Amino acid sequence: MNSTRQLSALLAAGCLMAPGAHAESIQHEHEISLLGSYIVPDEDRTDDYGAAVRATYGARLDKYWWLEPTFFAGVIETGQDGLTDHYQQGLGVDLAYRIFGNASFSPFALAGVGLSRNDVASNSADELGGYGNVGLGLLSSPLTDSGLKFRAEVRYLYDSFDGGQSDVHLSAGITVPIGATRRQIVEKIQYVEKPVVIEKERVVELPDSDQDGVVDGVDQCPNTLQGLDVDAVGCVRTDQAQSVVLQGVSFEFGSDRLTANARDILQQAARALRGQPDLTVELAGHTDNRGSAEFNRRLSQQRAESVRSYLIELGIAPKRLIARGYGESMPIQDNSTEEGRERNRRVGFNVINE
Known part of the structure; x- marks a missing residue:
């Protein structure tokens, strides 16, 4: 192995040292999404348009399901001079199903409910109410080494305000993973003495309690019986006879x-x-x-x-x-x-x- 070469001799000759590390596999369990939205409002609100911002926190429940608390705040234009615009906020929770499971790219569907607040100067109806929404969207593959993704979605939102309002939210933005479980870390140290480059690899072995080849930090299906083939997250494969x-x-x-x-x-x-x-x-x-x-x-x-x-x-x-x-x-x-x-x-x- 390269690590057994004459490292001490190179250091004595005035070599340069450049340490680094990379992860072989990372599985995220939590994420935050920040989106901008274009609102197509109910005709009873206005014939104009609206805009909003949305923040969503995602927590993985299993391979396919995610729980997503969400908050949005927007302004719906009246399109009329002298009238105050409509201000709307919502706080709720969605249940999202990612069709491709743990794949890096995945379409998804969601549904959820929450509380809404509407502030309309020209309307005396109660400001606080409730809403329900359903939607479709997609998550891109990671765009950066940190796991940042592009997210786009369309939601149909029914707001109980003023007898019921039906709006459509078209949203796009970014999703940032937070917290990661590392499968295996390979640290690399380069010792350079021009024109010689010597690379040393040190593998940090992580525990694998059921010995299925997937370390405990990533294994979503613990205690697998030995002799069964598993997928990348340690669950027994059911797409083949075994x-x-x-x-x-x-x-x-x-x-x-x-x-x-x-x-x-x-x-x-x-x-x-x-x-x-x-x-x-x-x-x-x-x-x-x-x-x-x-x-x-x-x-x-x-x-x-x-x-x-x-x-x-x-x-x-x-x-x-x-x-x-x-x-x-x-x-x-x-x-x-x-x-x-x-x-x-x-x-x-x-x-x-x-």
């Missing part, structure tokens, strides 16, 4: 009663399912070929149901668990040996494809 054998899940001889050791192992499976609440799995029971095929099919079904019942006792929703018995029909080893028969007596944890 399964693991629940090693050590055994039963009392000739029955569907779980052993104490099997219950301990299934507690780890339950933690994995709690770590990814949208995951649905098939619990597949298998046997060796001793006994009739029908007996083995019934026994494997009963054992799969026993595993399902215990996971439900541990708090997993029944609709996420499908129990199926395959009997002796799908061996993975030769049934002519004791070792092979033992391997064939198993329970599989099969991911259901989306």
